[in-house]
Amino acid sequence: MKSGLCFLIAAKRCDIAELQQLALTSALVNACGRLVHALQRERGLSNLYLGSQGQRWAEERHAQVQQSLVIQDEVLACFDRLDTEASVHGARLFSRIAYVLQGLDALPALRARVESLAWTPARATAAYIRLVSGLLAVVFEAADSASDPDISRRLVALFNFMQGKEFAGQERATGSALFAAGRADTAGQQQLLHLIDSQERCLQVFADFASEALTTAWRGAQRHEHLAGLERLRRILCTTAAGGPLDAALSQTWFDSCTARIDAMKTVEDLLAAELLALCEQRIEAATADLANFERLKDNVPATAPGQGSAALSFFDDSPDERPLVTPGLGTSGQGYGLQLERSILELVQDQARRLQTVSNELDTVRASLNERKLVERAKGLLMAHRHLSEEEAHKTMRQMAMNQNRRLIEVAEAVLAMADVLPEPRR
Amino acid sequence: MKSGLCFLIAAKRCDIAELQQLALTSALVNACGRLVHALQRERGLSNLYLGSQGQRWAEERHAQVQQSLVIQDEVLACFDRLDTEASVHGARLFSRIAYVLQGLDALPALRARVESLAWTPARATAAYIRLVSGLLAVVFEAADSASDPDISRRLVALFNFMQGKEFAGQERATGSALFAAGRADTAGQQQLLHLIDSQERCLQVFADFASEALTTAWRGAQRHEHLAGLERLRRILCTTAAGGPLDAALSQTWFDSCTARIDAMKTVEDLLAAELLALCEQRIEAATADLANFERLKDNVPATAPGQGSAALSFFDDSPDERPLVTPGLGTSGQGYGLQLERSILELVQDQARRLQTVSNELDTVRASLNERKLVERAKGLLMAHRHLSEEEAHKTMRQMAMNQNRRLIEVAEAVLAMADVLPEPRR
Known part of the structure; x- marks a missing residue:
């Protein structure tokens, strides 16, 4: 007959298995983040290339495609390392990956359409957005499935930061198109405002859930002089009356200014990912130590029938001082040592029940933000x-x-x- | 390099593993339900035995204890069958079970306290309630972790029905104590009203989530003549002025009337459990058939490089009619057969993505009730x-x-x- 302690040990093993899977997922999330970053640059350069009718940016775009290909291989290697035979990772993550793989399969054909100027900038942008959003969905899945509240909190911060960065990337594309067109139009301006607003909300959620070290890092990464320049260009883009002229020469300044911001975001994103991985490893270490303790305890349990002793009765009591004193002769394990042991197992089980409740409450709060x-x-x-x-x-x-x-x-x-x-x- | 199809297959395997685990959990839930039922009767009889100062109900209580012991062994056998080496069942379920096992360990000592009239009815009742609530938490965990919305819906219905039945059991105990005391008191009456109200809300959630067959079965299981008798006694209990006399002779009628209701609930609970198990098996069958299809498809995929064909490009399109026609020479698998195959894989992946979204939405709705x-x-x-x-x-x-x-x-x-x-x- 399996004892309560046996199930406690099993529960701890499940925790460890999940944490190990989370550590692997974190590595995956980081790789996905690098690919997203590369594709965002590629999208921006493709836009400029298409906007210039292929007259400019060909070389830069080509170099970026090569870089994207290198990172894509790293992501594919990460996917390959996942244990598709076991069921620890869950159907949802695998389905998201299947979706991304289809998108990556289609990427060469998309690039050919851009290369030959067959697609409009808008159509190419929409295609890149779809692929990036597939990659972000992998991160979202990880954030939504973690069952350690601290890890979940960091994943939520990371997901929102990545999503905010994607809005920043789309802002760069939209602004580029407006400057390139040389003329303000209401639809583009509204979209720009919407992207700035969405971006800020994502960054607010990041600030709510990230560690203090990371929010400080993000404040430090934003240089005032860059920010001032960006805000000035945003103002020009958003307040020029519809149909009014926009200086096409500012196109490059805008692109560089947005790119500086997005690159700064990437460094913070990397810090977030590193912190997440470190937290997973720390949790695995703690859980492994707990497991070793439980197993030592199990080795010490005398091979008697399940406790009919008075220690067991304290299951029905709330506070320690209410616990009955030892009543000799009433139980089979009423002697000092066994009683002590029975009590500590009971305390472990009750601790675990309380912990479960706290964890569930905290998780609900974190996930509400999703x-x-x-x-x-x-x-x-x-x-x-x-x-x-x-x-x-x-x-x-x-x-x-x-x-x-x-x-x-x-x-x-x-x-x-x-x-x-x-x-x-x-x-x- | 693992393909998208490979991850689709892995996702389907995860689904199947989870469904198999759910089927096992359903059997467990059913066994827990039977133990809850036995403990509810034992609690009621212990109350009557204690209320009569051990003068009556000794034999009935003893017989019920024997029956509880038989069912407890069945539950323990169910726990033993769970794979504690694997991590499919999850830490939460195992922790809940560890908690229940501690409670079951303490049960003999509780029974000894009742037998020797050492505890008051109130204290004994509180102890039984704690154990029953531990068992119900196992069911709650199952309902909160199922990721198939239909199964989750039935588990939510089942959990609420079981919880409603437990409130009915507590109502029986509270009413028995009032009749036995022979005098109405405000605290007892308020508690009774609270239990009736909680019970009705649980049964409403059951009605919201159960299949039509089951809500019909529940309507059929409640005999009008029983219900009328119960409601009359409820009215007497709740409306007698505080301090006013209650007929102690009605104690037996009240107990029998409540017991008839609770036993009727048990038959519906068994139907719910059977329906749940059948649904799990049906889902496993469907998922296994899907898996076989996917694997057949995989065997047919030609061993070429990942599709650079124009079929892949349709990843970026929304509607089928927008999909580009075959452009010969552009891809490595541009011939009829491979193209057909690539498209069906893409459709599978997109179907899966859509299904995931729908499932997630439905699950959120069902779980909101928890x-x-x-x-x-x-x-x-x-x-x-x-x-x-x-x-x-x-x-x-x-x-x-x-x-x-x-x-x-x-x-x-x-x-x-x-x-x-x-x-x-x-x-x-």
């Missing part, structure tokens, strides 16, 4: 099903609603979901 | 930490607040949690 994204996704799904829209169209519709009504995307999502009950059941 | 319990637990934990209360004291405090303010327990929990920010940080 709900915003989930609500937006859910509202998008609803629009897709009921109005037969593509994902991009649904997203655009909601963003347009947000802009027209001057509301946040999450508020529009809530409004859409509130309507769900009055809509007919979608076809499955 | 949040009420989580909020109450969280508020209780807060009170325990800040006011240094035992768990039972914290629960009592909240219940008292609910009664005094005529509010639901969940409302009190929300109020407690809303205060959390103004409270000092508890010591860890």
Whole structure:
């Protein structure tokens, strides 16, 4: 018959297995982050290349593609190292990876379309965004599945920072297109404002969940002179009256200014990933020590029948002082040593139950911050099903609603979901 | 290099492993339900035995203890069958089981205290409640961890039904004590109202999430004549002025009437468990068939480099009609067969991504219903930490607040949690 201690040991082993998987996932997340960074640069250069009708940026773009290819190989090697025979990593992570692999398969064809100027900048940008969002979904999955609150907190910070960086990348592309066109237009300006707003909200969640060391690092990484330059260009882009002229020569300044910001973000992202990995390793070490203690304890348990002793009875008491004194002769393990042991096992089990409760509470709080994204996704799904829209169209519709009504995307999502009950059941 | 299809296969294998684990957990849940039922009867009879100062009910109680022991052995055998070497079941389930095992270890000592009339009915009842709530926590864990929405829905229905049944059991005990005392008192009456209310809310959640077959079965299981008798006794208990006389002779009628209701609940609980197990098996069968299809597909994939063909490019398109036509010579697998295959893999991956989204949305909705319990637990934990209360004291405090303010327990929990920010940080 397996004892309570035996199940405690099993629980600890599960914890360790999950932590080891998290450490592996963290390495994966870091690799994905580097690929996202490379693809963001590639997207920006592809945009400039397409915008110049292939007259400029060909060399820079080519060099960046080579770099992306190197990093892609590293990511693929990371994927390969995952144990696809075991079920520890979970169906969701594997499905996200399958999706990313399809995107990477399609990347050479996308590059050929850019190379031959067959696609518009907008179409190429949309394609890169889709691939990047697939990579970010891998990170999101990791953040949503970690069951250690501290690790989950850091993953949420990391995910939001990466997402914020992606909004910064899209801001760079949108601003580049506006400057390149030489003329302000309302749609582009609204999109820019939306991207700046989304970016800031992501960075706020990062600040809420990251360690103090990291928020300090991020403050330090932003140079005032860069920030001032960027804000000036943002002001020019956003406040020039629709149809008014924009100085095309500022295109390069804008690109460099945004790039400096995005590169600074990358250094903080790397620090975040390193901190996460260190935390996983620290947790594994602690859990392994706990496990060794439990196993030592197990070796000391005398081979008697499960405790009918008075120590066991304290299961029903709340406070230690309420615990009955030793009643000799009542139990089979009523002698000093066995009693001591029984009590410490009971305390371990009760500690564990309390810990479980605390962990579950903290996790709920951390994960609540992921709900915003989930609500937006859910509202998008609803629009897709009921109005037969593509994902991009649904997203655009909601963003347009947000802009027209001057509301946040999450508020529009809530409004859409509130309507769900009055809509007919979608076809499955 | 592992392909997208390879990760799809791995994801499907994870699904199957989880479903198999769920099927095992369902069997476990059913066994726990039977032990809960036996302990509820044992608690009721122990109460009557203690109330009669050991003059009556000794034989019935003894027979019930023997029956509980038989079922306990079945539950322990179920626990033993769990694979404690593997990590599929998860740390939380194992921790809950370790807790229950400690409780079962203490059960003989509890029974000895009842036998020798050493404990009051109230103290014995509290001890049984603690053990039953440990067993129900195992079921809750299963409901909170299932990642198939239909299975999760049924587990939520089952958990709430079992919890409702436990409230019915506590109602039986409280009413018995009132009739046995021969005198109405406000505290007992308020507790009774609270138990009836909690019970009805659990049964409402059950009705919201159970299949139509099961809600029909539950309606059928409640005989009108029984219900009318029970409601009449409830009215007598709740409306007799405090201090007014209650007919002690009704004690037996009350007990039998409650027992008939609880036994009827047990038959519905068994149907729920059977339905759950059948659903798990059906899902395993479907997933196994999917897996076989995927593997057949994999055998057919030609051993060329990952698709640089135009089929891959459709990753970036939303609607099928937007997909580019075959462009011969552009890809390495541009011939008819490979292209067809590549497209079907892409469709599988995209299907999977969409399914993941839908599943995640549905799961969130189902699990939201578990949040009420989580909020109450969280508020209780807060009170325990800040006011240094035992768990039972914290629960009592909240219940008292609910009664005094005529509010639901969940409302009190929300109020407690809303205060959390103004409270000092508890010591860890």
